[in-house]
Amino acid sequence: MLMLADPGVLNGYLDSEHDTWSALVERHHLDVATHACSTYMDGLSRLLPCATAPVPLEALNSTLARLTSWRLVSSAGMVDDTFLFRATAEHQFPVASKVRSPEELAFAALPDMFHDVYGHVPYLLTPRGALAHRMFGEVARAGGYAPTLVQQLSTLFWFTFEVGLVREAGMVKVLGAAILTSAEERRNVGRGDGDIMPFDLDAVLETPFQPRSLQPRYFLLSKFSEIFVALKRLAPRRPR
Numbered sequence: 488m489l490m491l492a493d494p495g496v497l498n499g500y501l502d503s504e505h506d507t508w509s510a511l512v513e514r515h516h517l518d519v520a521t522h523a524c525s526t527y528m529d530g531l532s533r534l535l536p537c538a539t540a541p542v543p544l545e546a547l548n549s550t551l552a553r554l555t556s557w558r559l560v561s562s563a564g565m566v567d568d569t570f571l572f573r574a575t576a577e578h579q580f581p582v583a584s585k586v587r588s589p590e591e592l593a594f595a596a597l598p599d600m601f602h603d604v605y606g607h608v609p610y611l612l613t614p615r616g617a618l619a620h621r622m623f624g625e626v627a628r629a630g631g632y633a634p635t636l637v638q639q640l641s642t643l644f645w646f647t648f649e650v651g652l653v654r655e656a657g658m659v660k661v662l663g664a665a666i667l668t669s670a671e672e673r674r675n676v677g678r679g680d681g682d683i684m685p686f687d688l689d690a691v692l693e694t695p696f697q698p699r700s701l702q703p704r705y706f707l708l709s710k711f712s713e714i715f716v717a718l719k720r721l722a723p724r725r726p727r
């Protein structure tokens with residue numbers, strides 16, 4: 488879809504925002520090939536032809552409809568956890584419409600469209616990534632969106648799909664969107680500036696986190712499927 492409006496605006500985004508997006512995508516290609524986990528790379532290969540430039544969500548949804556039943560819904564950036572899980576239970580994922588500023592190429596404190604589209608959407612284009620996201624929502628819904636359960640799911644989501652690491656073929660690979668879309672967060676991991684702990688649900692749930700800064704602690708999954716095991720542990724027991 489091509490919508491020409493004012494000079495310097497294409498598809499609703501300024502030339503400068505297209506430039507920022509191009510710079511982010513170029514850097515991303517170089518970095519993720521060596522760092523990202525296989526599930527992410529699988530989804531990214533499907534996303535790439537659809538996300539070469541920032542476009543309105545409806546246009547992106549039209550393109551993605553060929554690949555997935557998921558729909559992207561508009562968000563202002565940081566979303567409420569209950570809103571997130573209500574969305575994922577319905578095969579929807581919130582995506583920010585704003586593109587970060589040129590000064591935030593290496594690290595943006597708040598989620599922007601690049602973070603959401605390049606960090607999260609690839610998982611929605613793979614069977615097990617989509618299933619995991621849906622399960623977050625279904626577990627929350629099964630528990631009536633009780634605040635304690637939502638907080639536990641939010642913490643698990645943070646330490647997996649935002650700043651999670653996973654071991655693959657003996658190597659530490661990046662799972663989390665906040666690391667995948669931030670060169671500075673990747674350097675933080677690579678330099679060993681944050682502790683890397685073996686994934687353990689009890690330890691995860693006891694670990695506080697600060698979404699707007701580089702992380703002091705990461706958790707390393709032994710395999711992707713540990714997320715499903717953790718989600719099943721958090722799922723409310725059905726009455727007999």
Ligand SMILES: [Fe+2]
Pocket residue numbers: 598602603606607649664665
């Ligand atoms: Fe995110």
